[in-house]
Every structure is written in structure tokens, then in C-alpha cells.
Amino acid sequence: MDTQTLTTFFMWCTIFNGGVLILWTFFCMFAPDFVYRVQSKWFPLPRETFDVVIYSLLGLFKLVFIAFSLVPYLALLMIG
Template identity: 70%
Template sequence: MDLTTLTSFFMWCSIFNGGLLILWTLCFLLMPDLVYRTQKRWFPLPRETFDVVMYVFVGAFKLLFLVFNLVPYLALLMIE
């Protein structure tokens, strides 16, 4: 696999995962009651616990996105 293919791979991974992170964050910020009611059907949690869990998941996803998608992409751009 050459550097151009690898750079393109990480670019598309960053675009898709960044879009997913933005969509997830917007849903959680703009429609928190709808998200809570939808998830409450499968996981009966109190609202406060649900908010903490969602905040932790968004934060963990953001860290994983930065470490495993964006940083390798930027490093490949620098050496290319």
C-alpha cells in the first residue's frame, strides 16, 4: 500500500467519522428529549444517568476519532 492510498483512506475515515460525530452531537444538543425517549424503550435509565452516559460516549468517540483518524491523516499529509 502506498502513501497516497493510505492518505486517501484516512481522509475518508476522518470525513465519515467526523460527520458521525457532528450528527451525534447535534442530535444530542438539539433533540435531547427525543433521543432520551427513544433510548428509554430499550435501556430504562434515569434522565441524569442517561445524560452522563451520552456525554461520556460522545467524549470517548471524539478522543478515538482524533487519535485514530485525524492524527494519522495529518501525519501522512506532513510526510507526503
């Protein structure tokens, strides 16, 4: 597999994962009650616990996105 193919792959991974991160952040910031109502139908949690879980998962996803999508893409851009 050549560098150009890997760069293209990680570019699309970064775009898709970045879009998911932006969408998730948008919902958590501007529609937290809607997210809680939808999710509480499947996972009955108190609101405080739900807020901690959802923001912890958002932070974890952001770290995983940076480590496994953005950094490899930027590294491939630098060596390419």
C-alpha cells in the same frame, strides 16, 4: 501499500467519523429529549444517568476519532 492510498483511506475515515461526530453532537445539543425517548425504550435509565452516559460516550468517541482518524490523516499529509 503506498502513502497516497493510506492518505486517501484516512481522509475518508476522517470524513465519515467526523460526520457521525457532528450528527451525534447535533442530536445531543438540539434534540436531547428525542434521543432520550428513543433510547429509553431499549435501555431504561433515569434521565440523569442517561445524560452522563451519552456525554461520556460522546467524549470518548471524540478522543478515539482524533487519535485514530484525524491524527494519522494529518501525519500522512505532512509526510506526503
